[in-house]
Amino acid sequence: MWEFLARSLEASTIFTVAALGELIGQRSGVLNVGIEGVMLFGATLGFIAAQTTGSYVIGFLVAIGIGAFLGLLHGFFSITLGGDQVVSGMGIWILGFGLTTYIGNPYTGPLGMERIPTIFGVSPFFYVAIILVAVTWFVLSKTSLGLRIRSVGENPAVAAVSGISVTKTRYLTVIVSGMLMGFAGAIYSLDYNPVWNYNFIMGWGFIALALVFFSMWNPWILLGGSLLFGSLWQLSLNPQLLLPGVFSRYIWRTVPFVITLGVLLMMSTKWFRTKWGAAKPAALGEPYSPE
């Protein structure tokens, strides 16, 4: 049972870090639907780097680096070229899915390194995630930088006449956002489940995306949602722990996804929508071009 709880927290860690990345980008008005792709890149390249060099540190650095690069790419498409953010995000997802399948295939199989030690029985990244949530919350709501980010996401034209560079602010968030997503991918492939497999992120990125909408752009609510989904995910993998004999194991695998749909539906109720409408960054998904 303890083992199950610990694994649940570790699964939550991945949702938290990836979704936090998306949240930061969205607060500045940039939507990245390609989280899954960035995670795949981070997971695959991090895995390969760690395996070839034998160093976890290098593995994580590579993952964060490729995340930053993909964030930059998304920024270039959506900020500099002013393109459709959905098209760009889709592009990054499919690029990630396609290229990592090809690049990672020769490395199919377990990582074959000593596991990263746990702290009080839980992966150290869980604690890192909590710190990241706290830092993100503090920066967004208590600092000048946070005010700038939020203003750019709400109304870039206003930010611009107040002397803030919309472009710089958005590039900053998009790069940090990519780094976190890449990091989340590497936590998956180097710590949570260190085995490379074809398209092994299996929807984590898309659930993380849904979690951001659910969180009403508040890092603490996001953490709560991630804990819920992490446990759910873990339960769907090991249903026998809690509910032995109920449903086939394939049906269990659908449960986190079905519940995601349920949560999305709940959020669209009238009560939720009035709250949600107020919290949503008003310029989300819209390119900004000064006239």
Added chain:
Amino acid sequence: MQTGILAGIKHGETVLETRGITKRFPGVLANDHIDFEMKAGEVHAILGENGAGKSTFMNILFGLLQPDEGEIYVAGKKVKFHSPLDAIELGIGMVHQHRKLVSAHTVLENIILGHPNAGRILNLKKTGEEIDALCQRYGFKIDLKAKVWQLSEGEKQVVEILKALYRGAKILILDEPTSALAPPEVDKLLASIEAMTGDELAMIPFITHKLPIVLSTSDRVTILRRGRVTARLETKNATERSLAKDMVGREVVFRLESVEVEKGPLVLEVENLSTRNDKGALALNGVSFSIREGEIFGIAGISGNGQQELAEVLAGLRKAEGGKVMLEGKDITHASSLERWQTGVGYIPAERVDVGSIGDFTLVENVAMNYYFDHEFSRYGVVDYKKMGALTEEIIEEFSVATPSADTVGKNLSGGNLQKLILGRVFSRRPRLLIANLPTQGLDVGAIEFVQNKLIEAKKERAAVLLISEDLDEVLSLSDWVAPIYEGEFMGVIPGKEAEKDSVGAMMAGSRLEEVVA
């Protein structure tokens, strides 16, 4: 607070000067050698119609645009603005007509956004105290913790002024300062302008229509027409009529001839109608009225008092929360917007670009927006684009829409021509009830006259017309009935002939008919 080159300026000294400012856009000479000069403690208004080059000049002064030729001097020093930040640093502040504020944030957050004093970690206490001091000095009252979307237009304007002052502005550009304000708020603004000029600040209001405001506030006026300065004079030597003539270039008729049409039977009856806005708050609260054939029913109000919601609920785009709507005796309270179009409702929306038309559609397809469902234009689910094209040509002809062809896409049309197309499209359906929401807003004088005459024509053709306007003169001169609206309620319904500007203005600000009469 900052000290720029304007810090120690004394009364009567020149703070800002431009020489020969010229700006070209493809096909247009927007500013043609504009010379302008103003002194500390002075209000120097710039007057001109839409398209006269006002906003170009304003954007140049604020650093949003760079002039092709000409120079700007601040306190006698030649300067060049690369962005608004340069202008802000030299002490020029802007109060935008379309408020540049983040509505989800608090007043304080808006004021300190981008300010060097904000601190790496937001110093809300210190900045709050400094801003409170500014408020006391100039007599502003505002709750710094309130969210901007909760504020009235006048309060939002105060926030913009405070934001500029806190940045150390000594010259304030005021873009259409009174446009969205209710009359009592205008009075407050005038009082604070006086307080600020008394403190040696310089004000440049840019004004299109409100000539009385120019006369009552400014010391000097510069008038622009077609990108050039046509007159520069001391305000005390001007009259409303002379200003209008310099601005338009000909004598202007201030009141339209009102037309008497024999009243017919009731077309629209509205009982106790209520609805909510997008945020879920009650926007329209139990409104009742009726319109007869051949009548124009004018609703006067400052934007945001429920008139938008009223138009939408009547057009079937918003759900009624309670009450009843009858069209020629038929209950249409719960009819869809499509059913309403088919039973004789015609709606001209205020948002002509985003709602009234589709930029990527050709004019033919745009006309189809109000016709695709008609049996005459589409049979068995197939649209007769040939017939639709012929209709479009007719509308282009009759409403003198300036366009290369009917196959041009909508976004290539100017605002005035787009409005003419929408008008033509809705009028040609010969609606029984015509809802016109801000039909002349943002148009130039020629187009305004055209649209107003068309509304009178609709009345002659025995339609019932609901006119929603923020322009009090327009409502008073066109309407058979005038209903000032305030916070979702009618403050009274007055026959057009008896409506006085003062009393209607007071009612727009929340006084009831009984109070005004008494």
Added chain:
Amino acid sequence: MKVGGYEVKLEKRILLPGWKAAAISILAIFVALFLFGFIFLQDGVNPLVAYREIFSYAFFNPFGFPLTINRFIFLLLATYAFIIPFRAGLWNIGMPGQLYFGALGAYAVVFALGGHLSRTAALSPIIVIPLMLLGSALAGAGYGAIAGFLKGKYNINEIVVTMILNFIAFWLVAFMIKEGGLFMNPGGRGESFELPDSLHAPLVGGTPFTILLALGLAVLLYWVFAKTRIGYQIKAYGLSPAAAKYAGISSFKIPLLVFILGGAIAGWAGYHYFAAVPGVFKISRNYGFFGDLAFYGLIAGLISLGNSLTAIPVALLFAGLSVGGRFVQGKLHMGFGLDYALLGVLMITLVIFQFFYRNKIVWEKIEKERLDVGISR
């Protein structure tokens, strides 16, 4: 930006004539293939040789060409499943889920008629094959309708929903065909029962009849968008939901409708690959591969700018590339997943080229006097 005596500027395009759009799309494909050449180079293969092998296998080889055609039919159907919602401004990336459901729908018909019991079951193809088509269309449409309903009624982001539905459908197929599922192959190889011989899809010139369906739909969809009322309503909603609402177009019905139509066509794509391609006739163990392949439909739909006729050559090219890519991967001893990598490179190139649909680069000679103005400060 200044280059020599010229000023290089970007200008927004106001009108994009069809031929220019086509030219940009073709250029995008060429650039993607060029970039992809580096992957061959990196694996020590001459790209020209690789492309020659790919094209000659895909289009001129007696084994390869039929594979290409079958994949072409599949991709074309997947492309329509994307295009129809796309014209309404909505993203259907749920083609995999919808096509899994389409396959399940077709097999459910056969199952209900007892066709799973024996490969020699005598079922009348004239009656049962249309029923299978109906079953797959209904199942795909019903599954698509979930996303359309949630979008139309509650405005829930359709990208997240369709993607989540893909994962749910993926596991539901496993549930149906593996470990004691209803449609399990009696041999228990983790795949579905095989269709009775009598229900093998009739061939038209060696190709399953579904090719007629796919080509017929191209013309039908083109006509629908160019001429009909419903096509007009979908386009209006896609360009401006607010304006469409003003024009009396239901913001509930349009999303629902486009996802029902898209889902139904995706359902046929599922029928095609799992019940019509010669030699398969079962839901194979690697069904996930075909589901992921459907994402080529997304790219084909974007490149053909939502036009069902131009989608034909694009889908044919992509079919050839993916079939040929898989072939050279074996022949030239390259790693698995070459066709997926190509998918990724095509997509990201297209993203860049989206820019050129909206903007053009203008070279302007700088006049002497303007140069002076630029320098003085």
